[in-house]
Amino acid sequence: MATPASNRYASERSPRILAGGLALALCIPALAPLIVIGFAAVSPDAEIWSHLARFVLPEVASNTLMLVISVAVIGGMLGTSLAWLTAMCEFPGRRFFEWALLLPLAVPAYVLAFVAVGFLDYSGPLQTALRGTFGSSVWVPPIRSLGGAAMVLSLATYPYVYLLARSAFLTQGRRALEAAQALGYSRSQASWKVALPMARPWIFAGIALTAMETLADFGAVYIFNTRTFTTAIYGAWFGMRSVTTALQLAGVLMVFVLIVFVIERRSRASAAFASARDMTRGSPRFELSSTGRVAAACFAGLIFAIGFALPIVQLAIWAIERIGDLDSRYFGFVSRSLLLAGSAAFMIVSCSVLLAYIQRRLPSRFSQAVIRLATLGYAIPGAVLAVGVIVPIIFLSNALQDLLRTWFGAGAPTIMFQGTLLAVLLGYLARFLAVGFNPVESGLQRITKSVDEAAISLGVTGAALLRRVHMPLLKTSLATAATLVFVDVMKEMPITLIVRPFGWDTLAVRVFEMTAEGEWERAALPAVAIVLVGLVPVAMLTRRGAHVA
Amino acid sequence: MWLELDNVVRRFGQRSAVDGLSLQLAKGSIGCLLGPSGCGKTTALRAIAGFEPIDAGEIRAHGRVLSRPGFTAAPEHRRIGMVFQDYALFPHLTVLENVAFGLHRLPQQARRPRALEMLSIVGLSEYVARHPHQLSGGQQQRVALARALAPEPELVLLDEPFSSLDVELRERLSAEVRAVLKSLNATALLVTHDQQEAFAVADLVGVMKEGKLEQWDTSYELYHRPSTRFVADFIGQGVFVRGEVIEPGTFRTDVGVVRANGTHWDAGEEVDLLLRPDDVVHDDASELRAEVCQRAFRGADFLYTLKMPNGTQLLSLVPSHHNHAIGEHIGVRIEPDHVIAFKRR
Numbered sequence: 001m002a003t004p005a006s007n008r009y010a011s012e013r014s015p016r017i018l019a020g021g022l023a024l025a026l027c028i029p030a031l032a033p034l035i036v037i038g039f040a041a042v043s044p045d046a047e048i049w050s051h052l053a054r055f056v057l058p059e060v061a062s063n064t065l066m067l068v069i070s071v072a073v074i075g076g077m078l079g080t081s082l083a084w085l086t087a088m089c090e091f092p093g094r095r096f097f098e099w100a101l102l103l104p105l106a107v108p109a110y111v112l113a114f115v116a117v118g119f120l121d122y123s124g125p126l127q128t129a130l131r132g133t134f135g136s137s138v139w140v141p142p143i144r145s146l147g148g149a150a151m152v153l154s155l156a157t158y159p160y161v162y163l164l165a166r167s168a169f170l171t172q173g174r175r176a177l178e179a180a181q182a183l184g185y186s187r188s189q190a191s192w193k194v195a196l197p198m199a200r201p202w203i204f205a206g207i208a209l210t211a212m213e214t215l216a217d218f219g220a221v222y223i224f225n226t227r228t229f230t231t232a233i234y235g236a237w238f239g240m241r242s243v244t245t246a247l248q249l250a251g252v253l254m255v256f257v258l259i260v261f262v263i264e265r266r267s268r269a270s271a272a273f274a275s276a277r278d279m280t281r282g283s284p285r286f287e288l289s290s291t292g293r294v295a296a297a298c299f300a301g302l303i304f305a306i307g308f309a310l311p312i313v314q315l316a317i318w319a320i321e322r323i324g325d326l327d328s329r330y331f332g333f334v335s336r337s338l339l340l341a342g343s344a345a346f347m348i349v350s351c352s353v354l355l356a357y358i359q360r361r362l363p364s365r366f367s368q369a370v371i372r373l374a375t376l377g378y379a380i381p382g383a384v385l386a387v388g389v390i391v392p393i394i395f396l397s398n399a400l401q402d403l404l405r406t407w408f409g410a411g412a413p414t415i416m417f418q419g420t421l422l423a424v425l426l427g428y429l430a431r432f433l434a435v436g437f438n439p440v441e442s443g444l445q446r447i448t449k450s451v452d453e454a455a456i457s458l459g460v461t462g463a464a465l466l467r468r469v470h471m472p473l474l475k476t477s478l479a480t481a482a483t484l485v486f487v488d489v490m491k492e493m494p495i496t497l498i499v500r501p502f503g504w505d506t507l508a509v510r511v512f513e514m515t516a517e518g519e520w521e522r523a524a525l526p527a528v529a530i531v532l533v534g535l536v537p538v539a540m541l542t543r544r545g546a547h548v549a
Numbered sequence: 550m551w552l553e554l555d556n557v558v559r560r561f562g563q564r565s566a567v568d569g570l571s572l573q574l575a576k577g578s579i580g581c582l583l584g585p586s587g588c589g590k591t592t593a594l595r596a597i598a599g600f601e602p603i604d605a606g607e608i609r610a611h612g613r614v615l616s617r618p619g620f621t622a623a624p625e626h627r628r629i630g631m632v633f634q635d636y637a638l639f640p641h642l643t644v645l646e647n648v649a650f651g652l653h654r655l656p657q658q659a660r661r662p663r664a665l666e667m668l669s670i671v672g673l674s675e676y677v678a679r680h681p682h683q684l685s686g687g688q689q690q691r692v693a694l695a696r697a698l699a700p701e702p703e704l705v706l707l708d709e710p711f712s713s714l715d716v717e718l719r720e721r722l723s724a725e726v727r728a729v730l731k732s733l734n735a736t737a738l739l740v741t742h743d744q745q746e747a748f749a750v751a752d753l754v755g756v757m758k759e760g761k762l763e764q765w766d767t768s769y770e771l772y773h774r775p776s777t778r779f780v781a782d783f784i785g786q787g788v789f790v791r792g793e794v795i796e797p798g799t800f801r802t803d804v805g806v807v808r809a810n811g812t813h814w815d816a817g818e819e820v821d822l823l824l825r826p827d828d829v830v831h832d833d834a835s836e837l838r839a840e841v842c843q844r845a846f847r848g849a850d851f852l853y854t855l856k857m858p859n860g861t862q863l864l865s866l867v868p869s870h871h872n873h874a875i876g877e878h879i880g881v882r883i884e885p886d887h888v889i890a891f892k893r894r
Contacts, residue, residue, distance in 0.1 A: 450637035453600055454693075456624045457631040458651025458700060468650075472641040 019362035020370070026351050027374035029426040030433050033388025034373065034380070040244075041251030048245050056232055057252070064228040064256065067150055067221070068211050074154035075210040079161025080203050082300060087169035088195070090285040091296035097304065099542040102159050104307040106534035108491045109156035110219025110511065111527045115311040116152050117143055117223055118318070118520030149224035155307040156220070157213045161206030163541075168199035168271070187286065201271035208264035215257055216381035218494040219508075223515050229253035230383040230494060237498060243391060250384040261379045315531070318524035325525050333526055337506040340421070340496070341489040344428040345482040348436035351429065352481060356440045375434035382431055382494035389427040390499060419501045427495040432488050436481040443477025444470075483536060490533045551576040551611055551736050552597070552704055558605035559592050566592040568760030569606070574704075574753070576611075579730055580738045581751035582762075585783070589760040590740045594706050597738065598631050599624035610703060630697030632707040636689045638681040644668065644692050645677040651700040667695040670729055687718045694726060698733060705730070707739035711746055723749040744784055756780045778821075778891045786852075787825040788863050791893070794818045800888070804857045805837055809888035823889040826852060829865035835880035839863070841873050855881065 024031075085091065086098045104112070120126050120143045130138050141147070176198055180190035218230040227235075229249055236245040288296060358367050377385060401414070447470060455465050493508045500509065507526040514523035552574040559567040567589045574580045582590040595601040597608055599621055608616040610629075615622045630651075638647050649664035668674055671691040681689055690710060697705050710726065711719040727750045730737050741747050747754045748768040755765040756779070764776045775781035782789075792802035794814040800807045802822055814820060831853075839855035842862065846869065853865045853873070865881060873879050 448635065448637060450633040450635055451639065453598070453624070454631065454633055454637040454639075454696075455650070456600075457598060457627075457629060458696070459625040459653065460650065461623070461625050469639055469641075473639075 016362045016364045019358045020364050020366040023358050023367035023370045027370050030374035030377050030430040032392045033385050033430050036391050037250050037388045040247035060232045068214050070150035071153045071214045072207045072211050075158040076207040078158040080165050083162045083165035085296050087166045091293040093297050097300040105159045106538045109217050112156050113152045113220035113223040114515040115314050144225045146226050149221050149226045153214050157210035160209040164202040164206035168202035201267045204267035208260050211260045218383050233383045246387045250387050315524045318521040319528045322521050333507045333510045341486045344489045345486040348485045349482045352437040352440040356444045377430040378434035385430050386495045386498035393423050424499045427499050432485050436485045439477045439481040443474050447473050487537050553609045556606035557603050560604045565760050572765050576736050577734045578752045581747040581754045582740045583747040583754050584757035588757040590757050594740045599627050628703045630702035630705045632693045632697045632710050634709040636693040644679050648696045648699050667699045671695045686714050705737040781823050787823045789821045792820050792822045803861050807883050809885045819893040820890040826864040826866035828885040829863050830882045830884050831867040832882045833880045835882045838878045839881050841875050841877050
């Protein structure tokens, strides 16, 4: 034997077990909250429950349910109709609206919420103007209500339905219409009979996403004074200082989330089943009548205006009014936000790379299951995860404290993990692991096994293989993963709010505090920074969309 | 012998994907493993490349052991090049960089000339600066071949190299690939399920079934002297008919008496005879009449499916000026040059 021989196949068992252990270790921060909340959900505390069932749950549950249903209906209709118009019809401005209708994704619901309340409320510019014209007797529906919250959340989340329904219409709609027409249906008959039913799994998946966002929302419902599970959890935590109450509420909310999550997965599965390749070429778009064209343009324009353009203008006006706030304190918020988002992106992407390589090189059912579970965090509301992160951390630091006490007596140093940056970062890991992991995983999957084998058969292995083949091919995926995590952390509110070290205010926290005090104008400046950062992934999305089309 | 496989076995769980495979390939010759999907040919190829360990037997390349149970020489040390089914070109590198990728053992200044030389051999000199996605399927395939051959491997393996190309291109490229391999005096082993491809490229073809090599021979021998019923059935077209040996060289079959030279069957033996389409000759003067059931016009000839008086269906290759309609009765003679027969099971 002239060349050195390796025996890489002899024993793959022990490295696989090691890899599984490493995967588990990396995922523990993401798994612990799930376990804690799951445990709380199945072991109710009788005393707290009787209190909750009497005073909290009726209002909170009915509010949450009403909100989810109205957002699902309104957001679903908005998203589907706009997707239909831009994908299947021709009207003035269609090319612009195709991507512009995605822009509300850049604006967190809580920003849209405070702009809406600030603009429409009693002391806001609109009602002031109305009173000036018609006198003080003019009736306006109550803005800070469940209805207002439902409107804002619908406007903030319809793009999920729009995006999915649109791609369904684009990829299969027109070809299916042709098939139906060849079978003797008119185009409009065919639309109802074929294109819409075919897109149903996508539409449902999009609606499920809006429902999930609604369940997870904390900032917007807080501003609208609508008590839902997330605000109740926050109240239990800060108002009542009751961990157990917060845990119990989180457990109930998880049941809601689970239901929506299952619906979403099922719709996706049937969407994947029904998906077809390269159906983009088809017959030309629908010819609308001239009134139809104007109506379509007005409808799309209206949604774009109230969902994005007007709020942005209002934000800009307020921000300029309070430009004096652009001081060292403001840069403190900015730098803390950047620091948190940057470290979270680094941590989560590194974790994702390790997990993705474990899955590729040493796959086992165990590590597969661990990763699956750990990436579920994205479906779980931040308020729930915050509680789920804090409880084990308190437990851990108390246990450590007791241990130190028994060793060193009363003079032991004090241990406090809660309210540290580490705790916040672990919370982000739990919530956003999927955001980082998915692009890394799919990037790695694009490097097929035979690409690796081609390099190996050409004598390039190990570190050289990573450097010469994997890194250049993964670069974009890693950048995407880091960007998405970065932006999500910048926008994140409940985890930061509940878990952060005392006084460690970020941009999102500043927005929360100013809106809590009704100082809409002063919330605008930090909100502008968040929206600007939020535009980055939307730009990435539209560019990719343009690539496909 | 350049490449030797000695009773190689590869198991996946209970199932043996490769089950006692033995073959030998001389330097400069091109071999091919041919068989239906799932017959173990790709596993065998991957075992030779070193991507799969083996559970029994031995793989050697001019004397040195590459694989035996419990030992697998690393693929990168085998000096074996490989052309993958999906080509596995590196999407982030240009054509030239792809071909030069495996040349790290050459001094820096020798790499580019070598890569350029390989690209001119495969006729892609004008495309050196392109990226793989800017090339057609056939061009990508040639880049993959150039990349595998550039480091001058002792053996090149080709895994279904033409399967993702359209039929016309497949024929042309298989001739080209053979020419390139022969011009470099390369030793090569390819794997395919397409017999035209196997015949066009390889000197020696092995027909595999369920992990076993049924026959390892030239294409002519495989067609005309199949050693097993499976090979007879898999290679070329034809229909088995029941027959009995009346005297050596004469068979009484369901479709009449067939005479053929040089057979070793004794009188009284019961056999199945393989009748190829070219054994069934159209002759208007013949008394044996058959009804045309199906016809496939193929340009130079017709492939007729004929129903014999007793109901047996035979295939017959007939020059294309004999244009007969379905339902018509035509005269045929059964005239095999040499008989292919297997003992009745």
